[in-house]
Amino acid sequence: MALTLVSEASERSDAMALYAVGRDGVTVRHPFRSTPTHYASIRETLYSLSVEENGEFTHPNAGFVSSARRNRRANLQTDDSRFAARIRPFLSNPASAGATASVAAADPLDAAVRTRLDRHTENVHVALLTSDAHRSEVENCVRYASGHTAGTRAFLAPHALFDPKGLAEIDETYGKYVSFERFRRKIGAYPRVSAFEVGPGDRIETVLSSEREVRV
Secondary structure, rough: HHHHHHHHHHHHHEEEEEEEEOEEEEEEEEEEEEEHHHHHHHHHHHHHOOOOOOOOEHHHHHHHHHHHHHHHHHHHHHHHOOHHHHHHHHHHHHHHHHHHHHHHHHHHHHHHHHHHOOOOOOOOEEEEEEEEEOHHHHHHHHHHHHHHOOOEEEEEEEEHHHHHOOHHHHHHHHHHHHHHHHHHHHOOOOOOOEEEEOHHHHHHHHHHHHHHHHHH
């Protein structure tokens, strides 16, 4: 889906940006540009994205960045220099670093969207590609984008369909899928927002057909 959006932007020569978000915040940054090289770079990044165990999208370098942060934090805890003494309180108490840091830690997706949209005064269209695993974050993001963009498209993957145990417990999976559909409609009800389901057709059909068999 993301690659289709890149092709669409490339055909129209529209400026495009790409940001991937993980548990520590933004892991991939491609600011707005409209050059062939830029579109090619975004495509390459999309192909290289991987998914963490909790369903967050990351970049191969993201793990290194997170590891480096942890190492710096550990080193500062044992460092008795004046610089370390000044920095240490911010690491031990993230809230003291400011409201933005607190928001990013609690809701990295919402914080990333707010930060990027606040930097642009012109009309911007947002495409959000994620699952419904963290619904409150997704809704916060969509709610804000709804009031600060020309249009928002949310492409949501039903988390229940990707659970390894999901299809083995078909009744429970069907209930979660129905819950997902309600959530998708709720998201799509915001002004200037369209919400779409993105998922494997064979799994969706398996879940729906099992319910039809039960009714028969």
